[in-house]
Amino acid sequence: MKGSAGGVGRLGSMRWSWAALTNRGGVLEIWGYRELIGRLVQRELGSRYKRSVLGWLWSMLNPAATLAIYALVFGVLLKFDPPRAGNGRFDNFALYLFCALVMWNAFYGVITGAMSALLDLGSLLGKVYFPPEAPAVAALLTVLFQAAIEASILMLILICLVNVSWTFLLWPVLLLFLAIFALGIGLVLSVWNVRYRDVGYLSTIVLQFLFYVTPIVYPLSLIPERAMGLPVRDIIRLNPLSQFTEASRELLYGLDWPGLLRLGLMALISLAVGAGGWLMFKVRTRDIAEEL
Amino acid sequence: MGENAVVVEGVSKRFRVTLDRPLSLKEAWTGLRPGSGRSFRRVRSEPFWALRDISLEVPRGSMYGLVGRNGSGKSTLLRVMAGIYRPTEGRVEANGRTSALLELGAGFHPALSGRENIYLNASVLGVPKSQIDDRVEQIVEFAGLEEFIDSPVKIYSSGMYVRLGFAVAVHVDPEILIVDEVVAVGDEEFQLRCFSHLESLRSQGVTIVLVSHDLGMLRANCDQMAWLNRGLLAAVGDPQDVVNAYLDTIDTEGAASVGHRPRSDTEGETPLRITNLEFFDGAGHRPKSFASGDPLVVRIHYSASEPVEDPVFSLGFYDHNNLHLAGPRSHVDGFRPGKVDGEGWVEFRLLRIPFRSGAFHVNAAVQDSDASFLYDRRAREFWLQISGEPDPQANGLLNLEGDWRAGV
Known part of the structure; x- marks a missing residue:
């Protein structure tokens, strides 16, 4: 906390030392506001899990319903064929879907959470100083908590089906990469969301589109190599999000490991997007107290 | 540090x-902004x-x-x-x-x-x-x-x-x-x-x-x-x-700006406005500060856009902690100004200032004849400066000017 109350200098004139990074306006000043973030997370989780009779089961209702609907429509009615599970003993579309859906839910949650968090708490920024990214980081942690619950349920089911391997241990790392990737995008969108009123609508549409160009409700193998003269399958494969959902399926369902190259690539993409978004957010929010 | x-x-x-x-x-x-049909890139x-x-x-x-x-x-x-x-x-x-x-x-x-x-x-x-x-x-x-x-x-x-x-x-x-x-x-x-x-x-x-x-x-x-x-x-x-x-500067600017932009509590139209407050001493001068015990004349300038029958003028004296010290009101003191119209003033005269040294703010208000409707009020804007070193022997805010006697 000591560092954060230091100079209110301009970002450009800062020297690159640990003190400068954690100072007010510094890229990592968020560290000094751990207490605030913890409080925000606690508030969000508290309102979600405490106030209703069913507790946290209630918060699982929405993801469970989504899963059930997609499993019914795509697995039962449209008869999409899941590959065989890693242990070679069964195949199950719902579980295959769930492995990718957990990733998508986290991605979607971080982006929409970051956007609404800044709008919700931003009005405080005109009255008291705190790093503007704090609400988004709190939203991220909340989403990670939810994702951890969903993943635990999924893993528990898979373990019961004796479909388990050391690849499970890699999954949290994958989730972390995804979270950083989503936070980078969410931060940029949250600034636009404050400035332009149609960003909320547009991002809903884009996210919906993104959901269907990512292999979540279908396996990538179902997509034809070429359609309308375009290499569709390669395009979908190049979507960074596809890498995460596919890798999640490989780790949990296929008990396969994606290889160092792909993991390294995902790490690189997520760190680049996360850091880029973070920096852009820092620059764009220097005068945010005047805009809100 | x-x-x-x-x-x-x-x-x-x-x-x-x-x-x-x-x-x-x-x-x-x-x-483009829909409807306006013009670009706002420039302005x-x-x-x-x-x-x-x-x-x-x-x-x-x-x-x-x-x-x-x-x-x-x-x-x-x-x-x-x-x-x-x-x-x-x-x-x-x-x-x-x-x-x-x-x-x-x-x-x-x-x-x-x-x-x-x-x-x-x-x-x-x-x-x-x-x-x-x-x-x-x-x-x-x-x-x-x-x-x-x-x-x-x-x-x-x-x-x-x-x-x-x-x-x-x-x-x-x-x-x-x-x-x-x-x-x-x-x-x-x-x-x-x-x-x-x-x-x-x-x-x-x-x-x-x-x-x-x-x-x-x-x-x-x-x-x-x-x-x-x-x-x-x-x-x-x-x-x-x-x-x-x-x-x-408040004194000089205040006097200069009264004509075009009075700052009032009541926004919008009101038939009777308080345009200024002036403090005079016994000789008709306007000193920067007064001494405790001096005579004081508070002149309330008003401006009426239509004739108003017997308005009630009142003053409020406050110390720096916003403690209300006195609040003379014209109808309570038996004063009726009659019909007021256009510009004019009303005075409140005090033989001896009872306040000890300090800065006091004086509010002024004007109401209708039965003091039920507020035409205008100006608060925390006019300051009465009472000079002099605080007397360590004296307590309180006011000089009561009583006398003491003994008896058995």
Whole structure:
């Protein structure tokens, strides 16, 4: 906390030392506001899990319903064929879907959470100083908590089906990469969301589109190599999000490991997007107290 | 760390008064606003300088006062000091944990309860939870909100907001406390409590930066003062000098500006306005300050846009703590001005000023003949300066001019 109350200098004139990074306006000043973030997370989780009779089961209702609907429509009615599970003993579309859906839910949650968090708490920024990214980081942690619950349920089911391997241990790392990737995008969108009123609508549409160009409700193998003269399958494969959902399926369902190259690539993409978004957010929010 | 708690160096602050900003991505990309049919790319913003080249130093452990008329940049300067606004030019250095109480309800989130907001505010200021756990009851008690602390703050009255805001701001162990004129909203008892709390914080070494219109209070308590005038630093230094310089311009500017822009409580149309208040001595002069015991004439200038029958004029005398000392009213004193129309004045004459030394503010109001409808009121705008060293032998605010006798 000591560092954060230091100079209110301009970002450009800062020297690159640990003190400068954690100072007010510094890229990592968020560290000094751990207490605030913890409080925000606690508030969000508290309102979600405490106030209703069913507790946290209630918060699982929405993801469970989504899963059930997609499993019914795509697995039962449209008869999409899941590959065989890693242990070679069964195949199950719902579980295959769930492995990718957990990733998508986290991605979607971080982006929409970051956007609404800044709008919700931003009005405080005109009255008291705190790093503007704090609400988004709190939203991220909340989403990670939810994702951890969903993943635990999924893993528990898979373990019961004796479909388990050391690849499970890699999954949290994958989730972390995804979270950083989503936070980078969410931060940029949250600034636009404050400035332009149609960003909320547009991002809903884009996210919906993104959901269907990512292999979540279908396996990538179902997509034809070429359609309308375009290499569709390669395009979908190049979507960074596809890498995460596919890798999640490989780790949990296929008990396969994606290889160092792909993991390294995902790490690189997520760190680049996360850091880029973070920096852009820092620059764009220097005068945010005047805009809100 | 140095001996200064806050250093402001050549700070300027420019706001973009955005006349026509794209409100959606669609507008930003096409450059068009539907309906207007024209591009707003060219006229985007008009810079407005709220502060220009302000430099000042607030010594550690001092109480620092800021004065200035409305719109002179005081609140902007406080926000820059608190780190909420980034200076366009120059530099601000705040050495220590800064707690700011700006406008109503400092940093409250309306949907959260008072208690949750206490925790939220404390965590914003970096106070660990364990420490705030111990303080919550103290804060609630100071604010007098025992019954409402678990209700969302959006249902609070403005007084409750301010009380809670103040209580939080002073109980989080700030090293620098920045207070806007918010405290004036609370009732008198609470104001006194706030002020004595500020005093005790200062004695513990907390640096306090204060904005107020209460010149008497500032002069009596501040170690240093600064006066902002239209974003420029007009005077800085000894409180007595700054207040005098400020009062001088209020006198001259006040007289000059009365004609075109009276500042009144009642906005909009009213048939009868108070245009000015003047203080005369017995010889018909207008001295800068009076002595206790002198004669005083308060002249209320009015302007009536239509004839008004027997309006009631009243005055209110207040000390620097906003304590209501006297409130003469024309109809109570048996005075009826008759029909008033156009410009004119009414006088209240006092043979001997009963107030001891200090700055007193005088409010004036005018009502209809049965004192049920308020035509106009001007408050906290006119200052009566009673000069002279405070007599250590005398107690209280007033000279009662009684005599003493003995008997058995």
